[in-house]
Structures are given as C-alpha cells and as structure tokens.
Amino acid sequence: MPKDLKPWRVAASRDLLDASPFLKVRVESIELPDGRRIDDYYQIEMPSFACIFAETEDGRVITYRQYRHGPRRLSLVFPGGHLDAGEDPLAAAKRELLEETGYEGAAWQDLGAYMVNSNQGGPVSHMFRATGCRKVAEPHADDLEESEVLFLTRAELMAAAGRGEFALLTQIALFAMVTNADLARSFASGNAE
C-alpha cells in the first residue's frame, strides 16, 4: 500500500535576483504536509538543455574534450545545448547536434528528463541517444569553450570514465544510461507503452 505523499504548498514567493536568461533566484515560503513552515526555501531558474549520445554509422561516439568552468577542469562532454523558449526537447537535440557537429541521426531514443538540482530546481537535463549518425553539413559552433573533437569507441569511453575523465554529472549520467543494456531496454519498452 503506497504511502500518501503530498506535494508542498508554496505560501509565498519573492524574487531575489534576475540575471535572465542565465539565472534567476527566488525564495519561497513553504508549507509542508505535516504543517511545518519553511520561510527560506531557495529556488533557482536556469535554462534547460538537451544532451545527445551520438553514434556514427561505424560505431564511434561524437565526444569533445573541453575545459568547463563549473568544475574548473577538463572533461569529456557529449554534444548538446540549451532549449530555445518553448522548444520541444527532441527538436532541440536534433538542432544542437546538427549545429555543433554537422551530423544527423537516423534513429533517436528518448532517455527521459531529469531535474539537475533535486531541491532548488534549475535546469532540466533531457537525455537522448542518436544512432546511425552521418555528416550532412559543416558545424556552426558558437560555444565559448575551445574543444578537441574526438570520435571514441564505447570501450575507449568506458576506460576514460574509470580514469575520472568525466567531471560533469549530466555527461556521466548519459554515458552510464546508454551503455547500460538493461536500462536502454527498459526505456525502449517504457517509451512504447
């Protein structure tokens, strides 16, 4: 018998910082289901993004090595980017893959959408796998980051993961999900229902 778990009620909300489109911060007064009240529950807004595990026709995975300022070190990174306002996540994933790499996927699998910060909200990470990718255009990258572009095998990525070359939660999550055969199957059946 599942326990009856109720959502929290937002009794009041006050904007604290507006650095749109990058970041907004507000503080909420929360009423918990048991009657307790929390008057300083901070919430952040940041743009959601799509992240793509893109496998070429010959089984290579399009990967970058980049300096990222969050962890202040190099990380392996898969293609991806922010959703435009109101944009469908799969459409954003296809657009970002094409813009960044010039590649187009033959088949796409949706691996779900996940809130990056469990309590404070912020961006949602939309995870996709694209297979049968082939080059159809020149890339138009406008990222701030310099990139080394790599076409790695899954085995090379697996070894790099064990050496700690993934510094970013979204990237290790996507890699672990796609290369987890049971999980990929579970998502495929979930999507088909």
Place this chain on the structure above:
Amino acid sequence: MPKDLKPWRVAASRDLLDASPFLKVRVESIELPDGRRIDDYYQIEMPSFACIFAETEDGRVITYRQYRHGPRRLSLVFPGGHLDAGEDPLAAAKRELLEETGYEGAAWQDLGAYMVNSNQGGPVSHMFRATGCRKVAEPHADDLEESEVLFLTRAELMAAAGRGEFALLTQIALFAMVTNADLARSFASGNAE
C-alpha cells in the same frame, strides 16, 4: 596529439547573493584563452552531497519514494545528504546511510565525483555503492521530506526507471552507473591504480 586546452582566467568576481549555507551567487569577469572577455558569467555555490546505492545482504536496494520540490513531483531517491564542512565524502556517505536508514555497509565502492551544473558550478555529487548492508541501529531522519521506504530489487528499479519514476539527475545517474556492469568494472580498476 591532444589539443592544448587552457583554463579560463577569472579577472574579477563580485558577490551578488549570500543565502548561506544554502546558496551563494556571484558574477565573474572571465578572460577566455582566445582573448575574449565575458563580464557576466554567473557562479553558484551550494553544499555538496553524497549519494549511496545501498544493497542489503539479501540483494535489496534501500530506496525512498519522496516528493521533491525541485521537480515538484514524486521521485525514487537513494539515501544521501550534504557533506559537513571539510568532511571526507566517503565518511559523509557512511554517516548519512547510518543516520537515515540505520544500515551499515560491509564494502564500499567509490564511483567518482561530478559537478552538478557544468558551467555555473554549485554542488558536487559524490557517488558510492555499498554492499552487504545490514541494520545496526534505528534511523534518525531529519529530512523535511516525508518518505515511503522501499526495499526494491534491481529488476524492480529497472522497470521503475523505464516508467519515468526517477525525476532527479543524481539518482538516475547513480542507478545507471551501478547497474552498468562494464562501468562498475572500469571504476574498480581505476580505483585500484
């Protein structure tokens, strides 16, 4: 030949919001390696945490179902919590598991540390697997969230993942990593080096 990827230089930093210990926000002026300058690169600070995939002696995984305010819906969640100031991540993981569940692990595997927000920083998610867990005390939970405690098999968790019952990036990442046999092996050999 790897490309020479340089870190960014922080030319200036200004505090914008101090809601310690929950959240701090600052804006940095950044100098990119190619000479460009970005004067509004926002950085957040939030407490880092440990997250534990804890398997009992009979192969059940200690799991909660909770309402979480980030995604504003129910999610499956594994035990975990914030690191105290200066606390070693593994020590924090053992402490949180014991406090929250009353269980102690016989063996621990470190699955790495990952920055939650790739560009803005914030918390680091420290991932662990504990096996052979057995109950040695009563739990002392002080979470705001009401929880339904579940002892699920890996197969039950796998089916739940496919149905979208994980709403949180940290949780699906940990689950995907631990149940990915190749990845677990890669980390074991990485740790042993």
